[in-house]
Amino acid sequence: MSMNDLLTTKQQEVLHSYLADDYKMMILTGAIRSGKTFIDNLLFLYELRRTAESAKKRGKIHPQYILAGASSGSIQNNVINSLRNQFGIELSPDRHNHFHLYGVDIIPVYTQSIRGLSGARGFDSNGAYINEASLANQFVFQEILNRCSEPGARIICDTNPDQPQHFLKTDYIDNEKPGLKTKSFRFTIDDNTFLASDYIQQIKAATPTGMFYDRNILGLWVSGEGLVYRDFDERTMTIKREDLPDNLTYTAGIDWGFDHPTAIEVIGHDSNGNYYLVDEAYGQFEQVDPHWIKVAERFKKKYGMGLTFFADTARTEHISNFRQHHIKTEYGYKNVLDGIERVASIIKQHKFYVVNGAAPNFINEIYQYIWDEKTGAPVKENDHAQDAVRYCIATPLWKEEQARKQNKNRQRSTGYLNDLGLV
Structure with a gap:
């Protein structure tokens, strides 16, 4: 079985960058059903293995890593269930609602509201995986970055696009300051070559014209413009x-x-x-x-x-x-x-x-x-x-x-x- 049987061309590009490039944060953004969460879940496993190996070299017996998402439900659906279905890896929470894999303590942080700050404070992390990053409260997002202070800590994110003035777009994706060391990749629905062509055409046909099409199909960070319901036609409806x-x-x-x-x-x-x-x-x-x-x-x-x-x-x-x-x-x-x-x-x-x-x-x-x-x-x-x-x-x-x-x-x-x- 070749790599082409396992990953799309876009996913292979991301994996190569993950393994070869120097970065602090990697952001995968783009269309729905484009394969970005799948490859980020794979990178999450790579990061846990890397964290375990780094901790062993440094004599750390209790390495910690942040798994962040909008809510407990979104973490369960987008990450935990996906790891089970895609890779056969079973993660069950302990009495503190933490997960454990490869000897790493995985700490969930909920990002959708300012209340998530309490879960992100009081410890040093070896890195973070932030799912649905554009839904994160900006203060919680920044606190997660602050927690990632262990040597070599990195952050990986996936997200659907939002409006172009969103902090994730302006402060990280478009920010070219060298010290940030940010890598970003944009996915379109056509990048997911494992989807059947008739399924892709069906989604395109059902996606509203304008902002929703640009975001969900093309993976673009755009604002709406003009009429909200641009496809309404009084003559035929x-x-x-x-x-x-x-x-x-x-x-x-x-x-x-x-x-x-x-x-x-x-x-x-x-x-x-x-x-x-x-x-x-x-x-x-x-x-x-x-x-x-x-x-x-x-x-x-x-x-x-x-x-x-x-x-x-x-x-x-x-x-x-x-x-x-x-x-x-x-x-x-x-x-x-x-x-x-x-x-x-x-x-x-x-x-x-x-x-x-x-x-x-x-x-x-x-x-x-x-x-x-x-x-x-x-x-x-x-x-x-x-x-x-x-x-x-x-x-x-x-x-x-x-x-x-x-x-x-x-x-x-x-x-x-x-x-x-x-x-």
Whole structure:
């Protein structure tokens, strides 16, 4: 078996640099499914072996190494499970939640919020592997670098691109100061030559035009520009009410108003993954709860008494009031960019339709819903119906995805217990 059977050309380039070049930090950045995390997981194993050998030469009996990720779940999914599936290496946490391999104490650090600082303090590390580095809080990221003070300590990172003013891009990837000794590699989805060509074409076809395509497919650090939903075409994505499919399942999304309008959008979806925006309520009223409770009850009578409302969590008192009136209301999924990407992907695949005349405020907003190039987020204007639609579509999809992951993990755990004869 040759190296070409094991690693892509891009991965071999990274491995060669790892073995031959002088650097302090190596950053792999780029597209989804491009193979960067696989090779970084391999380099992580190399780093642990290198740490063990260095510690032995220096008479260190308890070498430590940082394994960092956005959360415990992301470390488990992206690194621990991948090591098991890809290399057959089983890592189980001890009572301190540390891992151990090759005699190295592997210390997890969670980087998504400032709370991760506590896990990164009080010890010297032989290096760090930072997964999903662009999601890291900058102060936690810097503290990890500060901890890597043992002789020869190095940092390896992998990440998807973010907006071009992100600290990882400006302070490390683009920073050419010699003392930093940073090596970086950009991956595109086409670099993963182990993926089937029809699968790659499918992902490209489903990825929204603009920022998401540039980041997820081409691996570029870009800001959004222009319309958020650039692929929406009113000419081809409207439908007459009488042409709606039968047996649609209906849900609703709510964006609560405070000093702006409240929006409720009702969407039906079918078993083929198509979504139909069928109704809307929009406006500002002084008597917020009485008015919108009446609207919700009207929608329940029209679309089914079990209609679920996925609501903005900024006004939890309204959610509580809805529930007290027996209106089924759940917290909406609040990850804005991920939610937008889910909706935009459905639009890109031409699986989103609006009933003629049913949602005039949504139609009005969508042509004014634009990216803020400075922040990389949507401008907080003309977004009320857009937010409501996002809650309605993205929340169930996210919940289904989490349920599949939990079920997969349960099946895997049961399999291990069976192998050990414990069940």
